[in-house]
Amino acid sequence: MTIWLMRIGQKANNIMIKSIIKSVSIFVISLMVFFVYGSDFSILNEDYYLILGYIFTISIISYYFYESESSYKKKHTNSISIKIFKYVSEFIYISSILISINSILIDNFLSLEFHDNVNIVYMGISLSAISIALFISAKISLGANYSPCFDHKKPNKIVDTGLYGYIRHPIYTANILLVLSILIISGSYFLIINLFLITIFYLVSAFREEKYLVSKFSGYRRYSSKTGMFIPRYKK
8 A cells, every 4th residue: 555655656746747847848948939039027027927937837737637647547448539639738738838928928929919918817817726626626526437538438437526516527617717717818819729629629529428428327318417518507
């Protein structure tokens, strides 16, 4: 038992180290772009440094979860798995962080910014905190039934507790909200592409997953009738 716990702890530490290295690398690339643009740090105030610090934190947390999924042991893979999503999600992660950092550092980065309002940025930060909390809560509820989008396995049972008592795919909802929050933080039209990509992939994945679960669990239709796919179902 002790050895098993040590292995889990070591694995978590390794993933965290990789997450920090990846996040630092993205920040270094962003700074290179910043200097190529000939921008000046003196134009940044305390708010912007706090925002950059928060983006760095989001970057580490997001990549930690991504690496946790990449390290997931493939079991019971079936036809509903969307293999390409593993690579699409990494593209979304890297491009979202890069653009959000440079949108903060560089005025009207790529001439694609729709706002430069620090209050709106803080609204985006609040939404990102909510999305991360939703993700963690949903993953805890799933427990051993969890598997990433690119490597689905048949769950042991229908989970209908916690967030799953209201939404059938709260992890998808959380990730969509996280990308939306980064779009709001950056104020960059470019990230609308990422929001569109992740929403389409999750819609396709959710429909394929539910078609599969209906065929495997007799009570899934009843569960579906009481819950929403991505948002709670309105009850009269």
